[in-house]
Amino acid sequence: MPVGQLLIEGLAMGACYGLFGLAVVIIYKTSEVINFAAGEMAMFSTYIVFHMLTVYNCPFWLAFLMALVFAAILGVLVQYIFLRPAKNPTLLGLIVITLGVEMLLMGLASWKWGAEGQAFYLPVSYKVTYEPISGFIVSEWAMAVFITAAVIMAFLYFFFKHTKLGTAMRATQQNKHAAKIMGIQTDMIFAFAWAFSSVIGVIAAMLLSAKAILDPQFMMEPFLRAFAAAVLGGLMSVPGVLIGGAIMGLLENFFGYAWPAWKPITAFVVIVLVLCVRPSGLFAKHYIKKV
Amino acid sequence: MVQELNFKKRGEDANVYIGNKLVSPRITGICKFNKRQISSINKKGGEKAMDLRRIRVVMIVSLFALFMFAYDGQAKQETGFDDKEIRVGQWGPQTGPAAAWGNVARGSKLVFDIVNDEGGIAGRKIKYFIRDDQYNPSQAVAGVRELVEKQGIFAFVGGVSTASCSAVQGYLLEKEIIWISPCTGAATFYKPFNPYLWNMWPSYENDASVIAKFAIEKKKFKKIAMFYQNDGYGLDSLDSVKYRLSKKNMELVAAIPVEPIESDLSSQIQKLKASGAEAVIAFVGPKQAAIAVKTSVSLDFKTQWMFSYNLSDYEMMNKITDGLWAKEGVITSAFTQEPFAKNELTAKYTAAVKKYAPTERWSIFYMAGVVVAEPLVQVLKKVGKNLSTKAVADELNKIKNFQGVGPKVTWTATNHMGPKSVQIWQCGPKGEIITLQKWTENEISRD
Numbered sequence: 001m002p003v004g005q006l007l008i009e010g011l012a013m014g015a016c017y018g019l020f021g022l023a024v025v026i027i028y029k030t031s032e033v034i035n036f037a038a039g040e041m042a043m044f045s046t047y048i049v050f051h052m053l054t055v056y057n058c059p060f061w062l063a064f065l066m067a068l069v070f071a072a073i074l075g076v077l078v079q080y081i082f083l084r085p086a087k088n089p090t091l092l093g094l095i096v097i098t099l100g101v102e103m104l105l106m107g108l109a110s111w112k113w114g115a116e117g118q119a120f121y122l123p124v125s126y127k128v129t130y131e132p133i134s135g136f137i138v139s140e141w142a143m144a145v146f147i148t149a150a151v152i153m154a155f156l157y158f159f160f161k162h163t164k165l166g167t168a169m170r171a172t173q174q175n176k177h178a179a180k181i182m183g184i185q186t187d188m189i190f191a192f193a194w195a196f197s198s199v200i201g202v203i204a205a206m207l208l209s210a211k212a213i214l215d216p217q218f219m220m221e222p223f224l225r226a227f228a229a230a231v232l233g234g235l236m237s238v239p240g241v242l243i244g245g246a247i248m249g250l251l252e253n254f255f256g257y258a259w260p261a262w263k264p265i266t267a268f269v270v271i272v273l274v275l276c277v278r279p280s281g282l283f284a285k286h287y288i289k290k291v
Numbered sequence: 292m293v294q295e296l297n298f299k300k301r302g303e304d305a306n307v308y309i310g311n312k313l314v315s316p317r318i319t320g321i322c323k324f325n326k327r328q329i330s331s332i333n334k335k336g337g338e339k340a341m342d343l344r345r346i347r348v349v350m351i352v353s354l355f356a357l358f359m360f361a362y363d364g365q366a367k368q369e370t371g372f373d374d375k376e377i378r379v380g381q382w383g384p385q386t387g388p389a390a391a392w393g394n395v396a397r398g399s400k401l402v403f404d405i406v407n408d409e410g411g412i413a414g415r416k417i418k419y420f421i422r423d424d425q426y427n428p429s430q431a432v433a434g435v436r437e438l439v440e441k442q443g444i445f446a447f448v449g450g451v452s453t454a455s456c457s458a459v460q461g462y463l464l465e466k467e468i469i470w471i472s473p474c475t476g477a478a479t480f481y482k483p484f485n486p487y488l489w490n491m492w493p494s495y496e497n498d499a500s501v502i503a504k505f506a507i508e509k510k511k512f513k514k515i516a517m518f519y520q521n522d523g524y525g526l527d528s529l530d531s532v533k534y535r536l537s538k539k540n541m542e543l544v545a546a547i548p549v550e551p552i553e554s555d556l557s558s559q560i561q562k563l564k565a566s567g568a569e570a571v572i573a574f575v576g577p578k579q580a581a582i583a584v585k586t587s588v589s590l591d592f593k594t595q596w597m598f599s600y601n602l603s604d605y606e607m608m609n610k611i612t613d614g615l616w617a618k619e620g621v622i623t624s625a626f627t628q629e630p631f632a633k634n635e636l637t638a639k640y641t642a643a644v645k646k647y648a649p650t651e652r653w654s655i656f657y658m659a660g661v662v663v664a665e666p667l668v669q670v671l672k673k674v675g676k677n678l679s680t681k682a683v684a685d686e687l688n689k690i691k692n693f694q695g696v697g698p699k700v701t702w703t704a705t706n707h708m709g710p711k712s713v714q715i716w717q718c719g720p721k722g723e724i725i726t727l728q729k730w731t732e733n734e735i736s737r738d
Contacts, residue, residue, distance in 0.1 A: 002561055002564075006557075006561060009590075110386055114391075115386070116610075117578060117610075118610065118612075119610060121613065126586075126588070127588050129590075137590060139589045154654030211585065211589075213611045213612075222554065252555065257561060258564060261561075263553070264553055
């Protein structure tokens with residue numbers, strides 16, 4: 001068994017899942033809504049980068065920055081147009097709205113760019129590989145994933161712990177009405193959370209599509225895994241989500257190598273077992289039930 | 292004057308009339324009639340009784356005839372055409388996850404557009420219906436039922452996805468509607484024999500066997516692995532490759548399954564790499580084929596990838612693999628002619644695309660739609676005015692060595708199988724098709 005290689009590939013995919021899981025967690029941390037449109041929002045923004053690269057021949061970094069701006073606007077728009085107008089929404093109602101947004105974005109992408117797959121390029125290629133130690137082949141793509149995940153995790157950890165905005169987001173999640181009384185503009189916080197989540201989502205989606213292909217459905221499967229990673233790590237914990245992603249990636253790779261036929265379900269079985277023991281995930285500090 | 296008649300007593304218990312009015316025979320006991328009434332009864336009673344007996348007989352015969360007629364009505368009624376049009380249908384994923392294959396249904400339209408532009412067949416135009424099933428079997432069933440029961444369809448052509456085709460197969464057989472041909476090589480469409488379904492696509496079993504033969508005999512590969520989709524498509528092929536290898540006393544060095552939803556294939560590719568496979572025969576979908584080749588490059592796994600005919604659209608595959616299809620010299624089988632082969636028929640179609648469907652790309656999947664429509668048009672032309680399901684079925688059963696832009700087919704009244712031959716192509720450095728082997732039949736076919 002090529003342990004070193006399985007470790008690297010597992011951690012790289014796990015970092016992608018974890019990174020994308022963060023996009024889910026950020027919205028959950030502020031509003032307790034699971035955003036099922038997260039994958040398609042990321043997909044749509046990735047198509048914007050693709051469009052700018054292929055149609056307008058923009059330099060990558062310009063396209064990248066503009067896609068981040070677009071993703072932020074898309075996040076705010078989704079929250080403003082679809083979620084905010086809901087009258088006395090229940091959590092389930094909001095989740096169903098996100099499912100509708102998912103379908104809408106997928107349909108729009110199919111209409112605009114077609115359902116045929118496309119190759120998506122990053123300046124860091126999966127084709128360029130290094131072998132620093134025998135048996136450990138690392139591609140530029142994998143290195144980019146590790147660095148990006150580490151930077152974003154550090155930033156988010158700092159943001160939620162040590163900034164006023166981060167504290168306001170956590171306060172809004174804990175008690176929306178109390179936060180409002182304390183002067184926090186909760187509507188602004190929700191909009192910001194959606195924008196923030198959308199930006200992180202598109203970064204993860206770009207990394208994933210460079211390894212696979214870009215089509216309107218390409219984020220459906222990674223979303224499920226990222227969501228599972230987030231649940232495993234604890235939906236409230238930023239480092240927990242990344243560790244959950246890493247566990248997910250490693251489990252899939254090692255079990256997938258030993259028993260390929262069982263690969264798709266192995267990680268989910270382990271997650272179910274873990275959640276039986278710790279229902280709020282591995283790294284959530286405590287389980288809060290709102291009344 | 293009133294006279295009493297005791298019917299029961301006199302035995303006149305039936306068919307008693309007063310004037311033209313029937314007095315029920317069930318009337319028993321004593322009735323009172325005047326003379327005029329008695330006279331009327333005596334005069335008309337006998338002949339009216341005879342008439343009623345006749346009516347009874349006629350009614351019984353009529354009911355029997357009605358029953359016979361109704362029974363006959365449950366058998367095939369000719370629908371789907373009139374003096375002006377012949378209605379033909381197809382379903383396919385125009386939207387949804389497999390919309391890239393939606394051009395199969397649109398490819399068939401090209402053939403019908405050409406026919407209609409030439410004046411139709413025996414005075415009838417072909418009216419063609421496409422229903423979007425979104426690659427969803429339940430949607431396919433709904434679309435097909437709607438077409439059959441509301442529009443009235445004479446024949447279906449094509450149909451993408453083994454699952455969708457399987458879902459409608461029973462219904463079309465029950466309705467005895469002609470179907471040429473599911474766009475799949477799955478065995479379920481020719482085993483057991485279906486008298487109303489004619490296959491144009493080579494079976495996956497034959498396809499895999501010819502690829503394996505090429506790998507062993509022409510390429511002299513000693514270590515061959517298999518990477519297969521974990522469903523009928525992949526499992527039929529796996530079985531066939533194993534059978535082919537067993538004839539040479541060889542075994543697969545690895546057989547790795549993959550689920551159609553998976554997008555991270557690194558562990559599977561590492562397992563293939565560890566097996567030391569010189570060639571990997573792969574029966575997977577386009578997306579996973581692209582990811583597999585990309586992953587093998589990033590893991591420095593050097594092997595000869597060999598895919599099924601479903602991946603012989605080099606232009607599309609090069610696009611989604613960032614040119615790796617050409618760079619890695621991927622080999623595939625093929626069940627059509629080269630898209631830009633220099634012959635009259637190809638020239639006719641490529642010109643027609645420009646005229647009728649300028650936004651479409653003349654590609655393998657688009658051609659697949661043409662392939663399934665060609666035999667129907669051929670046969671409709673032969674049948675001419677005297678159109679019926681039986682007439683068309685009989686002509687289809689006589690097709691011998693028919694070839695349009697697809698493979699050569701021969702059907703009989705007891706054999707509707709697709710061709711057993713495929714070609715072997717390789718993607719050249721510029722994405723061009725290099726024909727490595729012309730039409731080759733699976734000589735050890737178990738079909």
